[in-house]
Amino acid sequence: MKRKxxxxxxxxxxxxxxxxxxxxxxxTDDPKSRRWFSQRLLPEDTVCGAFxxxxxxxxxxxxxxxxxxxxxxxxxxxxxxxxLPDERRKHYGSxxxxxxxxxxxxxxxxxxxxxxxxxxxxxxxxxxxxxxxxLKRQPWKKKESDGYLFTWKAAVKV
Numbered sequence: 001m002k003r004k005x006x007x008x009x010x011x012x013x014x015x016x017x018x019x020x021x022x023x024x025x026x027x028t029d030d031p032k033s034r035r036w037f038s039q040r041l042l043p044e045d046t047v048c049g050a051f052x053x054x055x056x057x058x059x060x061x062x063x064x065x066x067x068x069x070x071x072x073x074x075x076x077x078x079x080x081x082x083x084l085p086d087e088r089r090k091h092y093g094s095x096x097x098x099x100x101x102x103x104x105x106x107x108x109x110x111x112x113x114x115x116x117x118x119x120x121x122x123x124x125x126x127x128x129x130x131x132x133x134x135l136k137r138q139p140w141k142k143k144e145s146d147g148y149l150f151t152w153k154a155a156v157k158v
Contacts, residue, residue: 006055006056006057007053007054007055007056007062007090007092007095008053008054008056008095009051009052009053009065009092009095009096009099010051010052010054011049011050011051011052012041012049012050012051012052012064014041014042016050016052016061016064017034017037017038017041017042018034019052019061019064020037020050020052020061020064020066021033021034021037023061023062023063023064023082023083023084024037024064024080024082026082026084026085027082027083027084027085028082032080037066040066040068040079041066047068047069047070047071048066048067048068048069048079049066049067049068049069050064050065050066050067051064051065051096051099051100051103052064053083053092053095053096062083062084062087062092063081063082063083063084063087063092063093063096064080064081064082064096065078065080065081065096065097065099065100066078066079066080066081067079067100067111069104069108071107071108073110074107074108074109074110075108075109075110075111075112076100076104076108076110076111076112077111077112077113077114078097078100078111078112078113081093081096081097081113083096093125094125094128094129097111097126097129098129101152104154108154109153109154110151110152110153110154111131111151111152112131112149112150112151112152113126113131113149113150114136114147114148114149114150115133115147115148115149115150116147117146117147117148123148123150126150127150129152130152131150131151131152132150132151132152132153133148133149133150133151134148134149134151135148135149136148136149
């Protein structure tokens with residue numbers, strides 16, 4: 001019988017940036033560089049944060065999420081989300097997004113992510129988590145396509 005490994009999401013440490021960049025390289029045609037991640041995650045006054053999903057027993061990373069908090073608008077913007085191709089469909093991406101929602105800063109009532117129009121798998125992923133889509137006319141750097149802004153809003157207690 002195959003042994004099942006447990007994965008947990010935890011806040012990143014500076015040592016994780018190399019692993020985050022390696023996962024990014026394997027997951028997208030237009031990867032961000034290690035420098036891009038360092039510039040957003042290392043300054044102490046940064047408004048960005050990240051979680052890394054790792055196997056508990058080996059510490060091997062399988063995915064990550066990088067986000068920024070906008071306290072003025074009360075929004076967390078997901079900047080990057082990736083799970084290794086051979087680790088997908090195991091709910092690790094959902095775990096990372098839920099970790100951001102659970103750990104969100106006080107006063108943050110919305111989580112959003114801009115998704116390319118043609119990335120149907122990512123559209124379905126965010127819809128499955130309860131995010132709502134709206135068309136955003138914003139051409140991508142290398143493409144002449146629109147994107148969709150997927151948004152999750154906290155339930156308002158009356």
